[in-house]
Amino acid sequence: MSETTSPLEDLEHDALTELVNIGVSRAAANLRKMVGDQVLLSVPSVEVVGRQDAAALIRQRESEQLVAVRQDFEGAFSGRALLIFPEANSLALVRAVTGDAMDGADAAEMEQEALAETGNVVLNGCLATMANLLQRPLNLSLPQVIRGTGQTLFELEGGDGHTGVVLFLYINFAVSGRDIRGYIAMLMDLPSLENLQLLIREFIERVMGPDGEHGR
Amino acid sequence: MATTVLIVDDSKLARIVVGKAVAALQPTWLRIEAGNADEALALLRDQGADVAIVDFNMPGRNGLELAREIRGQHPDMPIALATANVQDEVIAGARAVGATFVSKPVNEDSLRGFLSGAGLKLRGAGA
Numbered sequence: 001m002s003e004t005t006s007p008l009e010d011l012e013h014d015a016l017t018e019l020v021n022i023g024v025s026r027a028a029a030n031l032r033k034m035v036g037d038q039v040l041l042s043v044p045s046v047e048v049v050g051r052q053d054a055a056a057l058i059r060q061r062e063s064e065q066l067v068a069v070r071q072d073f074e075g076a077f078s079g080r081a082l083l084i085f086p087e088a089n090s091l092a093l094v095r096a097v098t099g100d101a102m103d104g105a106d107a108a109e110m111e112q113e114a115l116a117e118t119g120n121v122v123l124n125g126c127l128a129t130m131a132n133l134l135q136r137p138l139n140l141s142l143p144q145v146i147r148g149t150g151q152t153l154f155e156l157e158g159g160d161g162h163t164g165v166v167l168f169l170y171i172n173f174a175v176s177g178r179d180i181r182g183y184i185a186m187l188m189d190l191p192s193l194e195n196l197q198l199l200i201r202e203f204i205e206r207v208m209g210p211d212g213e214h215g216r
Numbered sequence: 217m218a219t220t221v222l223i224v225d226d227s228k229l230a231r232i233v234v235g236k237a238v239a240a241l242q243p244t245w246l247r248i249e250a251g252n253a254d255e256a257l258a259l260l261r262d263q264g265a266d267v268a269i270v271d272f273n274m275p276g277r278n279g280l281e282l283a284r285e286i287r288g289q290h291p292d293m294p295i296a297l298a299t300a301n302v303q304d305e306v307i308a309g310a311r312a313v314g315a316t317f318v319s320k321p322v323n324e325d326s327l328r329g330f331l332s333g334a335g336l337k338l339r340g341a342g343a
Contacts, residue, residue: 011229018227021273022320025301038305043226043275129300133321176305207233207321 006048007193012200013046016169019130019203020044024171024184027125034118035096035175042172051154054168054187058150062086068153069119069143073127076136077188077196079167081127082153083119085182092179093118116143126184134199154187167193219338220246220264224256224282225271225298230322234269234298237327242335253277257285265293267334269318269327272299272306280309287313292341294334298322 006013021044028039049057058066065087072080085093094107094114102110120143131138146153167188174181188196221238225231231249238247248263250256253276259265268286272279283295295315299306302319310317316330 014227015229018230021227022300025273025299025320029300029302032303032305038303041273041301043273204229207229209236 007190008048008197008200011204012197015200015204016196017044017046019133019200020046020126020169020171020186022133023126023129026129027122027184028173030121030125031118031173031175034121035093035178035180036099037096037178038176040174040176044169044171046167046169048165048193049168051164051166054166055151055154057168057170058084058153058183058185062150064088065147066149066153067115068146068148069115069123070146070153071119071123071127071143072141073138075131075138076134076199077138077192079186079188079192081123082185082187083122083182084153084185085180087147089180089182090115093175096175096178096180112145115145119143119145122184134203136199165190167196218244218246219266219335220248221267221269222248222250222256222259222265223269224250224253224274224279226251226274227271230271230298230320234322234327237322237324238269238331240324241328241331253279253282253285256282260286260289266338267294267296267331269296269298269322269330270315271320272297272301280306280313280315283310283313283315287315292337294330294337296327296330 024041028041032039066084067087067090068082068084070080070082091107094111097114097118098110124140127138127140169186171184173184223231223234235247238245248259250259252274270279270282279297283297286295296318297310297315298318298320300320307317318326318330
């Protein structure tokens with residue numbers, strides 16, 4: 001991936017990664033309640049990359065068709081959150097959340113609804129935790145199920161399309177003992193990142209206190 | 217000799233936050249820090265510690281694997297596993313290695329019970 005300079009300082013980047021980690025860990029606990037099996041997570045990756053590079057990152061790993069549940073969020077900072085998995089996994093996920101009670105045809109019928117609800121629980125769990133830690137409310141759009149490639153999932157509307165840099169966060173997840181794996185991803189454009197940076201600074205000050213041992 | 221607490225987290229900010237909470241609750245304790253499991257085990261070997269507070273989701277070995285390893289070498293050491301990942305398996309895993317589950321974000325309230333218990337246990341053992 002091409003190097004892009006992040007406006008975030010080391011400790012800010014560290015703090016954002018930790019915020020995402022806490023958010024995603026809570027979201028995983030929610031998902032675990034839905035699927036009944038342990039949800040395994042990677043350590044979050046937080047990078048400032050070209051928009052094209054974000055799409056390429058997923059495309060390189062996933063040549064198949066993908067399904068994603070997408071929720072846009074707005075407030076003090078705005079962006080898009082996605083729960084992404086290979087389309088081939090999607091019915092396994094639906095069966096897991098519907099308690100294995102359904103046969104193939106019923107599960108297929110329920111697919112759209114079950115995916116939207118799963119995405120809603122996971123993405124809400126993650127974003128709400130982050131919003132609480134940053135002490136700013138976020139409005140979340142309704143979940144939308146979309147299908148496509150890494151390219152199409154990451155196009156933000158109304159932006160300058162294919163140029164510019166974005167803050168790109170992603171975490172791999174897998175469900176223990178089931179053929180279910182995917183990504184939780186978040187995209188934010190630069191103005192949002194600048195707003196987020198201010199909130200992260202406040203957060204750092206809050207948790208470290210006035211006599212915080214800045215740097216080393 | 218002063219009680220030493222080993223703080224293990226890949227996030228520097230999280231280590232600072234845990235360190236501050238420890239300093240507030242047990243001001244006389246010495247704090248040492250590691251950013252991953254390997255560093256933590258090396259520090260334990262070279263400097264030793266009486267108490268460990270370990271993050272769960274870290275690159276390389278996770279906090280449960282580290283806690284298991286520490287437990288193998290130190291059967292009586294008070295160990296806390298700090299995470300927001302409240303899945304049954306993670307909590308059960310912590311219990312299985314005799315580690316206390318501490319929810320993230322860590323603050324004085326969430327660490328108080330563990331640290332006072334650890335302090336009592338160490339005094340009881342004559343440490």
